[in-house]
Amino acid sequence: xxxxxxxxxxxxxxxxxxxxxxxxxxxxxxxxxxxxxxxxxxxxxxxxxxxxxxxxxxxxxxxxxxxxxxxxxxxxxxxxxxxxxxxxxxxxxxxxxxxxxxxxxxxxxxxxxxxxxxxxxxxxxxxxxxxxxxxxxxxxxxxxxxxxxxxxxxxxxxxxxxxxxxxxxxxxxxxxxxxxxxxxxxxxxxxxxxxxxxxxxxxxxxxxxxxxxxxxxxxxxxxxxxxxxxxxxxxxxxxxxxxxxxxxxxxxxxxxxxxxxxxxxxxxxxxxxxxxxxxxxxxxxxxxxxxxxxxxxxxxxxxxxxxxxxxxxxxxxxxxxxxxxxxxxxxxxxxxxxxxxxxxxxxxx
Numbered sequence: 639x640x641x642x643x644x645x646x647x648x649x650x651x652x653x654x655x656x657x658x659x660x661x662x663x664x665x666x667x668x669x670x671x672x673x674x675x676x677x678x679x680x681x682x683x684x685x686x687x688x689x690x691x692x693x694x695x696x697x698x699x700x701x702x703x704x705x706x707x708x709x710x711x712x713x714x715x716x717x718x719x720x721x722x723x724x725x726x727x728x729x730x731x732x733x734x735x736x737x738x739x740x741x742x743x744x745x746x747x748x749x750x751x752x753x754x755x756x757x758x759x760x761x762x763x764x765x766x767x768x769x770x771x772x773x774x775x776x777x778x779x780x781x782x783x784x785x786x787x788x789x790x791x792x793x794x795x796x797x798x799x800x801x802x803x804x805x806x807x808x809x810x811x812x813x814x815x816x817x818x819x820x821x822x823x824x825x826x827x828x829x830x831x832x833x834x835x836x837x838x839x840x841x842x843x844x845x846x847x848x849x850x851x852x853x854x855x856x857x858x859x860x861x862x863x864x865x866x867x868x869x870x871x872x873x874x875x876x877x878x879x880x881x882x883x884x885x886x887x888x889x890x891x892x893x894x895x896x897x898x899x900x901x902x903x904x905x906x907x908x909x910x911x912x913x914x915x916x917x918x919x920x921x922x923x924x925x926x927x928x929x930x931x932x933x934x935x936x937x938x939x940x941x942x943x944x945x946x947x948x949x950x951x952x953x954x955x956x957x958x959x960x961x962x963x964x965x966x967x968x969x970x971x972x973x974x975x976x977x978x979x980x981x982x983x984x985x986x987x
Contacts, residue, residue, distance in 0.1 A: 730742070868960065
């Protein structure tokens with residue numbers, strides 16, 4: 639649940655009062671490319687702008703559309719899919735070789751202004767130099783604006799209002815709707831051909847997940863058990879599907895995931911030592927693809943207990959993304975990835 643209202647809301651109201659007449663017709667380039675390579679569509683409306691900061695349920699309002707918007711990379715990627723570009727991003731954007739991080743989605747990372755690429759990194763001076771009108775990020779219970787360092791948050795929000803979108807509990811469907819609504823407030827045309835096609839693709843991807851899960855069971859006559867995990871140096875983390883909105887969507891579509899017996903206090907993962915990774919049986923395993931996690935090839939080479947798992951020996955190991963891009967295109971891509979894995983696997987004897 640979002641945190642209760644805090645004293646910083648007074649600062650936000652003061653800033654809004656001071657900037658209410660500023661909100662010039664946006665310099666925000668609402669002309670990003672859609673997933674098909676065409677434009678997502680939309681031109682920025684002069685306003686007014688209103689959107690709820692879900693950290694304390696306070697509406698952030700401008701008389702006209704904010705012009706210089708800075709966003710967490712994953713959120714910026716969702717806006718981009720709807721046709722809205724931002725002035726700068728922060729969060730995992732590029733890999734060491736310069737290629738896009740998975741959270742950058744389809745954004746052209748070589749053209750982005752990046753204020754911080756890793757946890758704890760945020761260039762406040764460069765942020766101030768942009769003259770920002772608004773900063774937007776995700777919000778998890780127990781954190782604040784995701785990837786804004788806690789010790790710099792007050793300074794950041796003294797420069798401009800912030801909006802946090804809660805991603806801990808809502809369904810992926812509602813999260814996509816919320817991100818689409820923000821994009822629309824920032825000038826996106828949700829009725830454009832490319833955005834309409836993206837919505838159709840998302841619906842089709844859901845159907846594909848259901849078909850991919852049940853078809854192998856019908857063909858073999860055996861139940862099909864799936865497990866989603868993350869792998870780090872200290873052990874194998876078993877994902878609790880109820881707390882990851884992408885996995886929860888797959889459960890809704892019929893997929894039977896392993897549910898960990900002893901998840902952590904936040905309910906996300908159960909940590910297993912490498913000696914005990916065979917605690918749960920699964921026919922297919924999906925490994926978190928995010929930067930920083932250990933990927934399947936390295937696991938096979940370094941962890942004999944992992945290599946001995948039946949699903950690993952059968953070659954039924956696939957990828958999933960614990961932080962999807964919350965757009966119809968982004969959601970479709972992740973559901974299609976899971977559907978492809980499910981279709982490639984089979985229940986094991």
